[in-house]
Amino acid sequence: MTETAQVRPVRPAPDSLTSFFWDGARERRLLIQKCASCGRFQHPPEPVCHHCLSFDLGAGEVSGRGTIYSFEIATQAFHPWFADKIPFVIAVVELAEQPGLKLITNIVEADLAAIEIGDEVQVTWHQLDDEFTLPVFRPVGG
């Protein structure tokens, strides 16, 4: 398929609420929205803190350490970009900084048959194109 070369990745469209996340990722820093009033993280970003209803929200850098809350092996491409990526792992990772603080991501550099819920993972970076870098996760150790 000659058109494969023209297929572009599915890119985020940041806005004033979310641009910090993608700006941080470009610098390979995992930034999560953090409430300046109560100190809690939340993701995805919202205009108001779920916990204390403050609008004074910023971004906090996190360690990038976490555990796999759940995962699946995507075997069907729902967009042409993924046609030559399957099979790949879609996961929900719970970050170490706060119970229940989770994000959707990919697990990379992993043996697909060996991944288990609860596995420890560490953030790494997947450069999508000239403009965007995705935080993804790889198994820690073993």
Add this chain to the structure above:
Amino acid sequence: MSGKQRVAIVGVGYSTVGRNTGLSLDTLTAQASIAAMDDAGVTPRDIDGVVVHSFPHQYVSSTHTAAMLGIPDLAFYSSSVDGAAYAVAALHGIAAVASGSSDMCLTLRTVHRAGAAGGTALMGGGENAGVGGQFQFGMPYGSFTGAHFAGLYMQRHMAQYGTKEEDFGAFAVAQREYALRNPAESFFHEPLTIEEYMNSRYIAKPLHLLDCDYPVDSSSALIFTTEERARDLKQKAVFFDAWAMGTTAEADFSLVEDMTHSSPFMAARRMWSKTDLTPSDVGVAGLYDGFSFIALQWLEALGFCGEGESGPFAAAGNTRADGIIPTNTDGGACNVGRRHGANFFIEVTRQLRGTAGDRALPRKPAAGVVSNAVGGFAACALITAD
């Protein structure tokens, strides 16, 4: 009984249903509405409430639907695009009749096959525009559709409770048995074996193709009215006994607090708190099967089995016609196609009326339960024969 007025189901109907009907959302909506009015023996002038649930990208307007049908004046209308599909329309309609806001309410769910699963249909803005809102934190990773939360929910249940892929498969096999007794509505006419289920391709392992409902163009309609008016109509009325919605604190389906204990548990607990009935009084269930795991989560949430036990419960045949809780006796949306929850209300109504034909259960039920959705939002209702 939760409201002021007892609320009866007096008419049910479907549009033409198919993979590619070529019919517009409005045409399908009108067809289903007319079928339900014919079933009830009422005319547009009897109806003073219209409630529609649709996808935001397949919007169907309640006031336009009324105009299309020649309903001269609406006392109550609502067009929702958020939440638990048909059950949202149903619970709005129930609330309207129970509160006296409407005397006779037409409730609808219309869906087109194309793009109904979400995914790239939700992206908008052309291929290079990128994805905004919450989708920017999922789609760049390849998480596009309901299938992508479904695989995560199944995996979590399997890890937490030892549930097997074959357990989900057993549910799919049992549904197909019912579908074979519903040839007029089912799209599948051959028995399903567990081997065929296991050999069906993965969409997002552990999710198999045969865990997924069958996308179609469809519209479904039910008409609700007061007990007093119901007694004079064509069909034997059945009645809502209790109903409830539920949600989770986290709205994103992939990020809910607890995937194995999501909104069905909140809705079910709330519903049981409003009735004297218990699960043992319920003889038929219509549990949403957009993905088979959803019906299993409802079996647990509603108390038909213990939490975490739905896999072995289904594998033991307890959802079959002679089981503890006959479930999805029309074949479910995996077989009759995506009616987005409405088919469960319609089929349970038929079972309670005694008009289920070849699918009439060996033990005629006096009460049935219906449900919709999972994850971030859910709704359910109890229906009784009189």
